[in-house]
Protein backbone atom coordinates (compact mmCIF):
# COMPACT_ATOMS: atom_id res chain seq x y z
CA UNK A 1 0.00 0.00 0.00
CA UNK A 2 1.46 3.43 -0.91
CA UNK A 3 2.32 5.99 1.76
CA UNK A 4 -0.25 8.39 0.37
CA UNK A 5 -2.97 5.85 0.80
CA UNK A 6 -1.66 4.92 4.26
CA UNK A 7 -1.81 8.57 5.30
CA UNK A 8 -5.48 8.79 4.57
CA UNK A 9 -8.31 7.83 6.82
CA UNK A 10 -10.99 5.85 5.03
CA UNK A 11 -14.49 5.16 5.88
CA UNK A 12 -17.64 4.19 4.09
CA UNK A 13 -21.04 5.64 4.70
CA UNK A 14 -24.00 3.63 3.60
CA UNK A 15 -27.52 4.99 3.65
CA UNK A 16 -30.49 3.06 2.36
CA UNK A 17 -28.22 0.12 1.52
CA UNK A 18 -26.20 2.28 -0.93
CA UNK A 19 -22.57 2.53 0.17
CA UNK A 20 -20.81 5.79 -0.50
CA UNK A 21 -17.02 5.64 -0.20
CA UNK A 22 -15.58 8.68 1.51
CA UNK A 23 -11.87 9.32 1.81
CA UNK A 24 -10.66 12.17 4.00
CA UNK A 25 -7.11 13.41 3.56
CA UNK A 26 -5.10 14.20 6.71
CA UNK A 27 -6.73 17.14 8.40
CA UNK A 28 -3.65 17.57 10.57
CA UNK A 29 -0.27 16.93 8.95
CA UNK A 30 1.36 16.70 12.40
CA UNK A 31 0.84 13.15 13.68
CA UNK A 32 2.13 13.97 17.15
CA UNK A 33 -0.67 16.50 17.67
CA UNK A 34 -4.25 15.22 17.52
CA UNK A 35 -3.02 12.09 15.68
CA UNK A 36 -5.82 12.81 13.19
CA UNK A 37 -8.60 12.14 15.66
CA UNK A 38 -11.97 11.81 13.93
CA UNK A 39 -15.22 12.22 15.85
CA UNK A 40 -18.27 10.64 14.19
CA UNK A 41 -21.61 11.70 15.65
CA UNK A 42 -23.99 8.78 15.00
CA UNK A 43 -26.97 10.80 16.27
CA UNK A 44 -29.31 10.34 19.23
CA UNK A 45 -26.46 10.29 21.76
CA UNK A 46 -24.23 7.70 20.06
CA UNK A 47 -20.68 8.60 19.07
CA UNK A 48 -17.52 6.98 17.74
CA UNK A 49 -14.01 8.45 17.97
CA UNK A 50 -11.29 7.06 15.67
CA UNK A 51 -7.55 7.73 16.08
CA UNK A 52 -5.77 5.90 13.22
CA UNK A 53 -2.21 6.59 14.43
CA UNK A 54 -2.76 6.10 18.13
CA UNK A 55 0.42 4.02 18.66
CA UNK A 56 3.61 4.46 16.62
CA UNK A 57 4.14 1.77 13.99
CA UNK A 58 7.24 0.24 15.60
CA UNK A 59 5.75 0.20 19.09
CA UNK A 60 2.57 -1.36 17.72
CA UNK A 61 4.56 -4.15 16.00
CA UNK A 62 6.47 -4.84 19.21
CA UNK A 63 3.23 -5.16 21.21
CA UNK A 64 1.55 -7.16 18.44
CA UNK A 65 4.37 -9.75 18.38
CA UNK A 66 4.37 -10.04 22.17
CA UNK A 67 0.59 -10.59 22.30
CA UNK A 68 0.67 -13.07 19.42
CA UNK A 69 3.33 -15.17 21.21
CA UNK A 70 2.59 -14.81 24.91
CA UNK A 71 -1.21 -14.68 25.30
CA UNK A 72 -2.82 -18.10 26.06
CA UNK A 73 -5.24 -17.91 23.11
CA UNK A 74 -8.21 -20.30 23.05
CA UNK A 75 -10.95 -20.93 20.52
CA UNK A 76 -13.91 -21.78 22.77
CA UNK A 77 -17.22 -23.44 21.98
CA UNK A 78 -20.06 -20.93 22.04
CA UNK A 79 -23.84 -21.25 21.68
CA UNK A 80 -25.52 -19.33 18.90
CA UNK A 81 -29.21 -19.74 17.98
CA UNK A 82 -29.40 -22.88 20.18
CA UNK A 83 -26.44 -24.55 18.49
CA UNK A 84 -22.93 -25.13 19.71
CA UNK A 85 -20.05 -24.05 17.46
CA UNK A 86 -16.42 -23.03 17.65
CA UNK A 87 -15.98 -19.28 18.05
CA UNK A 88 -14.72 -17.96 14.70
CA UNK A 89 -11.70 -16.26 16.33
CA UNK A 90 -9.42 -16.89 19.30
CA UNK A 91 -9.82 -15.10 22.58
CA UNK A 92 -8.47 -14.31 26.05
CA UNK A 93 -9.88 -12.21 28.90
CA UNK A 94 -8.16 -10.10 31.57
CA UNK A 95 -9.99 -8.47 34.49
CA UNK A 96 -9.41 -6.76 37.83
CA UNK A 97 -9.96 -9.09 40.77
CA UNK A 98 -13.40 -9.28 42.39
CA UNK A 99 -15.49 -8.11 39.42
CA UNK A 100 -18.73 -9.81 38.35
CA UNK A 101 -18.08 -12.58 35.80
CA UNK A 102 -18.41 -11.72 32.11
CA UNK A 103 -20.41 -14.07 29.89
CA UNK A 104 -21.36 -14.03 26.22
CA UNK A 105 -22.94 -16.61 23.88
CA UNK A 106 -23.09 -19.14 26.74
CA UNK A 107 -19.33 -18.87 27.34
CA UNK A 108 -17.74 -17.56 30.53
CA UNK A 109 -14.05 -16.91 29.92
CA UNK A 110 -11.48 -17.47 32.65
CA UNK A 111 -10.30 -14.05 33.90
CA UNK A 112 -6.49 -13.73 33.87
CA UNK A 113 -4.72 -11.07 35.93
CA UNK A 114 -3.16 -7.89 34.49
CA UNK A 115 0.01 -8.90 36.39
CA UNK A 116 0.37 -11.95 34.13
CA UNK A 117 0.71 -9.75 31.02
CA UNK A 118 2.25 -6.41 32.11
CA UNK A 119 2.35 -5.09 28.51
CA UNK A 120 -1.44 -4.84 28.70
CA UNK A 121 -0.95 -2.29 31.49
CA UNK A 122 1.33 -0.27 29.16
CA UNK A 123 -1.32 -0.35 26.42
CA UNK A 124 -4.00 0.69 28.93
CA UNK A 125 -1.75 3.58 30.05
CA UNK A 126 -1.53 4.76 26.42
CA UNK A 127 -5.34 4.53 26.16
CA UNK A 128 -5.75 6.65 29.30
CA UNK A 129 -3.37 9.28 27.86
CA UNK A 130 -5.46 9.49 24.68
CA UNK A 131 -8.79 9.42 26.54
CA UNK A 132 -8.34 11.43 29.75
CA UNK A 133 -11.00 10.70 32.39
CA UNK A 134 -11.82 7.24 31.02
CA UNK A 135 -11.80 4.14 33.24
CA UNK A 136 -11.42 0.50 32.20
CA UNK A 137 -11.04 -2.60 34.38
CA UNK A 138 -11.24 -5.47 31.85
CA UNK A 139 -9.90 -6.23 28.39
CA UNK A 140 -11.22 -8.83 25.96
CA UNK A 141 -8.58 -9.89 23.42
CA UNK A 142 -9.44 -11.35 20.01
CA UNK A 143 -7.04 -12.91 17.50
CA UNK A 144 -8.19 -13.27 13.88
CA UNK A 145 -5.72 -15.74 12.38
CA UNK A 146 -6.83 -15.14 8.80
CA UNK A 147 -9.58 -13.53 6.77
CA UNK A 148 -11.92 -16.43 7.54
CA UNK A 149 -11.97 -15.49 11.24
CA UNK A 150 -14.59 -12.86 12.07
CA UNK A 151 -16.99 -11.46 14.62
CA UNK A 152 -20.68 -11.55 13.69
CA UNK A 153 -23.11 -8.65 14.12
CA UNK A 154 -23.62 -7.96 17.84
CA UNK A 155 -23.62 -5.20 20.40
CA UNK A 156 -21.79 -5.28 23.72
CA UNK A 157 -24.91 -4.24 25.59
CA UNK A 158 -24.83 -5.79 29.06
CA UNK A 159 -26.06 -4.69 32.50
CA UNK A 160 -22.48 -5.24 33.69
CA UNK A 161 -21.34 -2.18 31.73
CA UNK A 162 -24.25 0.19 32.49
CA UNK A 163 -26.42 2.08 30.00
CA UNK A 164 -23.79 4.19 28.21
CA UNK A 165 -20.54 2.20 28.28
CA UNK A 166 -17.31 3.43 26.74
CA UNK A 167 -15.50 0.65 24.87
CA UNK A 168 -11.97 1.39 23.63
CA UNK A 169 -10.81 -0.88 20.81
CA UNK A 170 -7.09 -1.11 19.92
CA UNK A 171 -6.10 -2.97 16.74
CA UNK A 172 -2.80 -4.54 15.67
CA UNK A 173 -1.63 -6.32 12.53
CA UNK A 174 -3.75 -6.97 9.47
CA UNK A 175 -6.17 -4.14 8.58
CA UNK A 176 -9.77 -5.33 8.69
CA UNK A 177 -13.11 -3.68 8.13
CA UNK A 178 -15.20 -2.76 11.17
CA UNK A 179 -18.88 -2.16 10.38
CA UNK A 180 -21.48 -0.35 12.45
CA UNK A 181 -25.17 -0.69 11.62
CA UNK A 182 -28.13 0.97 13.29
CA UNK A 183 -30.48 -1.44 15.08
CA UNK A 184 -34.02 -1.37 13.70
CA UNK A 185 -36.14 1.09 15.63
CA UNK A 186 -38.47 -0.56 18.18
CA UNK A 187 -40.97 2.28 17.82
CA UNK A 188 -43.46 1.72 14.97
CA UNK A 189 -43.55 4.82 12.76
CA UNK A 190 -46.61 6.87 13.72
CA UNK A 191 -49.29 7.32 11.08
CA UNK A 192 -49.04 11.11 11.36
CA UNK A 193 -45.26 11.13 10.85
CA UNK A 194 -45.62 8.80 7.90
CA UNK A 195 -48.19 11.00 6.23
CA UNK A 196 -46.38 14.25 6.91
CA UNK A 197 -43.14 13.35 5.09
CA UNK A 198 -44.50 10.78 2.69
CA UNK A 199 -41.45 8.53 3.14
CA UNK A 200 -41.07 4.98 4.33
CA UNK A 201 -37.96 4.03 6.20
CA UNK A 202 -38.37 0.27 5.97
CA UNK A 203 -35.08 -1.30 4.90
CA UNK A 204 -33.19 1.98 5.22
CA UNK A 205 -30.30 0.85 7.34
CA UNK A 206 -27.70 3.37 8.23
CA UNK A 207 -24.22 1.86 8.16
CA UNK A 208 -20.64 3.07 8.65
CA UNK A 209 -17.44 1.20 7.83
CA UNK A 210 -13.90 1.82 9.08
CA UNK A 211 -10.70 0.13 7.99
CA UNK A 212 -9.07 -0.34 11.39
CA UNK A 213 -5.35 0.28 10.97
CA UNK A 214 -2.41 -1.31 12.76
CA UNK A 215 -1.91 0.74 15.96
CA UNK A 216 -5.32 2.47 15.79
CA UNK A 217 -7.82 3.25 18.55
CA UNK A 218 -11.58 3.32 18.09
CA UNK A 219 -13.83 4.42 20.95
CA UNK A 220 -17.55 3.61 21.04
CA UNK A 221 -19.51 5.74 23.49
CA UNK A 222 -22.92 7.04 24.54
CA UNK A 223 -25.77 4.83 23.32
CA UNK A 224 -23.70 3.06 20.61
CA UNK A 225 -24.23 -0.38 22.23
CA UNK A 226 -27.97 0.19 22.78
CA UNK A 227 -28.74 1.56 19.32
CA UNK A 228 -26.09 0.06 16.98
CA UNK A 229 -24.58 -3.34 16.21
CA UNK A 230 -21.04 -3.90 14.95
CA UNK A 231 -19.11 -6.66 13.18
CA UNK A 232 -15.75 -7.57 11.60
CA UNK A 233 -16.80 -9.62 8.56
CA UNK A 234 -14.83 -12.40 6.85
CA UNK A 235 -12.43 -11.04 4.23
CA UNK A 236 -10.82 -13.81 2.22
CA UNK A 237 -8.11 -11.42 0.96
CA UNK A 238 -6.92 -10.70 4.53
CA UNK A 239 -3.95 -13.05 4.75
CA UNK A 240 -2.32 -12.27 8.10
CA UNK A 241 -3.06 -12.12 11.80
CA UNK A 242 -5.05 -9.32 13.39
CA UNK A 243 -5.21 -8.79 17.15
CA UNK A 244 -7.87 -6.60 18.73
CA UNK A 245 -8.21 -5.50 22.35
CA UNK A 246 -11.49 -4.08 23.68
CA UNK A 247 -11.07 -2.29 27.01
CA UNK A 248 -14.32 -2.13 29.02
CA UNK A 249 -15.47 -1.18 32.50
CA UNK A 250 -17.61 -3.51 34.64
CA UNK A 251 -19.56 -1.40 37.13
CA UNK A 252 -18.80 -2.11 40.79
Ligand SMILES: O=C(O)CCC(=O)C(=O)O
Nearest residue numbers: 142151156178232244246
Ligand atom coordinates in the same frame (compact mmCIF):
# COMPACT_ATOMS: atom_id res chain seq x y z
O1 LIG B 1 -12.22 -7.04 16.61
C1 LIG B 1 -12.87 -6.00 16.69
O2 LIG B 1 -12.54 -4.96 16.12
C2 LIG B 1 -14.17 -5.98 17.47
C3 LIG B 1 -14.29 -7.03 18.54
C4 LIG B 1 -15.61 -6.96 19.23
O3 LIG B 1 -16.53 -6.34 18.77
C5 LIG B 1 -15.81 -7.64 20.51
O4 LIG B 1 -14.93 -8.36 20.99
O5 LIG B 1 -16.89 -7.46 21.11
Ligand SMILES: [Fe+2]
Nearest residue numbers: 154155156230
Ligand atom coordinates in the same frame (compact mmCIF):
# COMPACT_ATOMS: atom_id res chain seq x y z
FE1 LIG C 1 -18.09 -6.00 20.20
